[in-house]
Amino acid sequence: MATTTLKGQPFDRQTMDSMLRRRMFYTPSFEIYGGVAGLYDYGPPGCALLTNIMDIWRKHFVLEEDMLEVDCPALTPEKVLKTSGHVDKFADWMCKDPKNGDIIRADHFVEEILESRLKGDKEARGVKVVDKEEDPKKKKKKVKGAIEAVKLDDAVVQEYEEILAKIDNYNGDELGALIKKYEMKNPATGVEPSPPVAFNLMFQTAIGPSGNLQGYLRPETAQGQFLNFAKLLDFNQQQMPFASASVGKSYRNEISPRAGLLRVREFLMAEIEHYVDPDGGKKHQRFEEVKDIELILLNRETQLSGKTTVEKVAIGKAVADGTVDNETLGYFLARIHLFLEKIGIDQSKIRFRQHMANEMAHYAADCWDAELQTSYGWVECVGCADRSAYDLTVHAKKTGAPLMVRERLAEPITIEEWQIDLDKKKFGPFFKKDGKTVEAAIEALPQDKREAFAQDLAADGKIIIDVEGVGNGKVEISKDLIVIERRTRTENTREFTPNVIEPSFGIGRILYSLIEHNYWTRGTDGGDEARGVLSFPPPVAPTKVLLVPLSSHESFKPLLKYMSLKLRSLGVSSRVDDSSASIGKRYSRNDELGTPLGITIDFQSVKDKTYTLRDRDSTKQVRADEETILKAIKALVEGEKKWADVEKELPAFEGQEVEAELPVKEK
């Protein structure tokens, strides 16, 4: 599918990119020093867009549901990330070209070589080759060598296709074996890369003056939230369920960053950890409010069938029929959809894709990504995973901290179980220094083993249990030391480790998609170059109102200052453009910045305080007195009215648009 702009025009990324750089939405960091791959600066309009997106995010999620926001450092000591699994597993496989020293991501390399060979095969068979959309999720680095039209055996084609289908599943040795087996050579040098080695994606540093405390920059904000679980539960007066949230920078030392803002080394994340009782089907109290919201859900089966488009389905139905695992997960998918819609993401370019079983972290129960369609393909922008009780469990086990919920039961419950009594007086003296170890091994016996041992004890008068580190690892205990009996016990409280549903937002990716979704170009009568427009909804637009005086005449200055102050007191951001460029030029500069409204101050304004209000998207204008204009602006910016409403209510003005459309000289 070819990508089109908001107005259905063919999308030209290069033109848009050059506009974004020129208007300083973002720009490569440290550019005067040659830049660093994967690091970007946001300029003034980019920053304002970011601030507005985050403001809406906070209102939509944190305030709406009384989430407990925390702000934790990016600097993280190694032991935390060792427990979470990041030190051992947060890595990509990397090869080196022995000839030119190129560093190559092994999975990308195998993928590209095989795809290029398959393309060559198709060409040799006379099949027309259509370039696939570039997909940043797959992080491809274009292979430099040209495609050679070489026909492959049918069996080989099938082998290649099978490898590509499970490319995310291979470990380093397996990738190395594939490279050897299929004689894959770096097209740049013609030599085979070195065997893959694991490259951890975390930035490492030492904390404190001694250099002994190893640390990393966090790769996600989640861990800081988990570590505070007990304090947060306390803050929430022990009430479940609840959510914590965090907004902050995270870091990943990508092997080869690319695709602009989509794959960077430092990025803004917004993460929610919603803690829910694993028992009772993970219901959500407010699910009713969202159940009719329709989403495009690309589940596992659909993906395996090779289909990429599906009908929309109500989230209520999807949870009921088991497509989405539970209500809480479904609730957040719907809320994510509403958020994306609210900031101006094109509804027809959102889909939710379920992770394949092998794509998920081993502890995850289910995971859906909100993907947004861009000229780079479908981009994962929000992940929504059910992380189960994994993180809280491992941190609790490592530190001994009680990262769980103790709930008073409405009715006490009676539990029937196998209990063990030791004759402590005899037991200690008998096992001496090994006493504690043996006792711990006995305490740890699960119910089924206890039952079996009870039978052994009755039959043989002794049991033999495995105790690591004592003698040969087998310990005999006779019936005068131990009693195993089935008894009942009453419980007044219930302890459980909550499961975590985690919506995790990549803000830079959302911001880039938002820009693409709102970009289009306006032709000119004079045959000039088409002019870019960013049709952001007013609430996210970097600046809401442009103030333009008709000319640099002194009489306009007091009114400019007056209107700036008026707008500021209404909480509406505005900018003045009093440069000597024509009004049309000044408006089109601000169309590029996505400024939705413009006020023209002319000689009539000086006389009677009436103003012209211009709409960015239609370039239509209306004219009215100050109070009416300000009221209309406030209603438009707060989303209470659309331009069409304003146009109906206020008299049209056509005086300046003629001049505005004339080709004009630059200042």
Place this chain on the structure above:
Amino acid sequence: MATTTLKGQPFDRQTMDSMLRRRMFYTPSFEIYGGVAGLYDYGPPGCALLTNIMDIWRKHFVLEEDMLEVDCPALTPEKVLKTSGHVDKFADWMCKDPKNGDIIRADHFVEEILESRLKGDKEARGVKVVDKEEDPKKKKKKVKGAIEAVKLDDAVVQEYEEILAKIDNYNGDELGALIKKYEMKNPATGVEPSPPVAFNLMFQTAIGPSGNLQGYLRPETAQGQFLNFAKLLDFNQQQMPFASASVGKSYRNEISPRAGLLRVREFLMAEIEHYVDPDGGKKHQRFEEVKDIELILLNRETQLSGKTTVEKVAIGKAVADGTVDNETLGYFLARIHLFLEKIGIDQSKIRFRQHMANEMAHYAADCWDAELQTSYGWVECVGCADRSAYDLTVHAKKTGAPLMVRERLAEPITIEEWQIDLDKKKFGPFFKKDGKTVEAAIEALPQDKREAFAQDLAADGKIIIDVEGVGNGKVEISKDLIVIERRTRTENTREFTPNVIEPSFGIGRILYSLIEHNYWTRGTDGGDEARGVLSFPPPVAPTKVLLVPLSSHESFKPLLKYMSLKLRSLGVSSRVDDSSASIGKRYSRNDELGTPLGITIDFQSVKDKTYTLRDRDSTKQVRADEETILKAIKALVEGEKKWADVEKELPAFEGQEVEAELPVKEK
């Protein structure tokens, strides 16, 4: 001076700290793993406070003056920080105790030992020793050994005092010499620490998979702004003056972090870089608006005289009499003062202290710190420096990027100067491979040298100039190769490197001071423990309104939900406390969080939709219908009205306060 609370009570830091931890304003990071010194997490009320402070900051500075906000990565390549001087100079001197391995900051060590000896001397002389305020700026680590009452020679006392007066001026060798000379021993072990070595305070890391690109976490946000100067000037349509601004985390690997939020390793900074033409006295267009604002200005002379208190003076007068170097610097001092006042900093606890000449970076023209008084002493919270043209100049020189302003002159100017012509045809062949080097040396000659050489040439028919790297460094040029003449030339443009005025805010320190300045305790009739109150102004308060139902009766639930929605639609944050604790208890919990207003929902509310509105500070209550109550809340939260106004307008309610004041049982 003893520190007191907002209500003049003796300030008890331990009680306040324990309340702040309990209510999760902030908490040591990674605490369940034993924590890491100098790293803190902000909990929900701390985060909300931070967000509100930053929101006001953006409105007060960025929006008010159309500053150009940029957001740059914390990861910074070494070459940038090499040029800025941080790689070589951003260090403290550090010693090691050879016995126990303690790491000691050398300047603090010398300072503490000498102060302790002076104290011992005073004691021996029978002078009463009063503990000085602890001053975190001086980063003292309390020496563990007890003070020994040993009398010193008068001459030695004078030597010690002189050393202490210039303690910030010594380099590592000098500090080492002092330690040796005065036989300073670590009280913990009785041995002399190792000679001081420089310890760079930046966190180091490697960027990219090769490990070849050395990087650091930025120690300030300023450099990212400077590198973008040319793009920002362009964005601003070449108009001067203008300012950029940045909000983000910065990092300093402190040797021994302490004093809670006041000296940490990762912290939020908000920095403004205001670019101004160095010619014309650095006037500011809006100085007139602030000139009557009165500040406490502790200038260099006053500090040298030993005085610490001075009268307030209008900033207009201070600039006029030269106390403050220029209008732009003065303008920002006043704006900083207004900002601090706006968020609720106690006006009587703000002072501006001028840096001593030896305290400033060598390039700075002037520097004033806004210091806030806390129980730790006066704390530097905002720096306001005139960084001159230093940063832009060094980066431009290193990279060749044009970090300057080219201004069209209103009237062309005529310049009379000594110009040099070389006879290129003869010059090249004569000097051969050295030609370019010699030519560059000639081009670089300043006007005074040119004049002198013109006279030499007339007198001797030749000149001898210094050219490094050519022959013996002396090059003879005869008059057939060179002409030096005084001529006039017309200039239409003027080029200059702007000077930078930099207000730099340590947000964590401001936040902590704000908490201290608004803390007090309310006694109880029943003799219970005094209850903490944080009297934040409504605009910064983490939550604006507490909603409390009289009891957990079902009939209150719809109204709670209704009022929550109502408040949210007004943009007012609220929280419900429907726990079973008494109303009084619930209110006092929220006084600790600084929630300024409370709405009680009782049976009367269910009947007629009237509500009680409670004021945190006075605990007074008024009662009115929904619309009136909401209007009052909006006016209070937006700072348009004070509680006194509301109390005058609406009927008082005294029904519940009796219960609220009763000692109550915890839930």
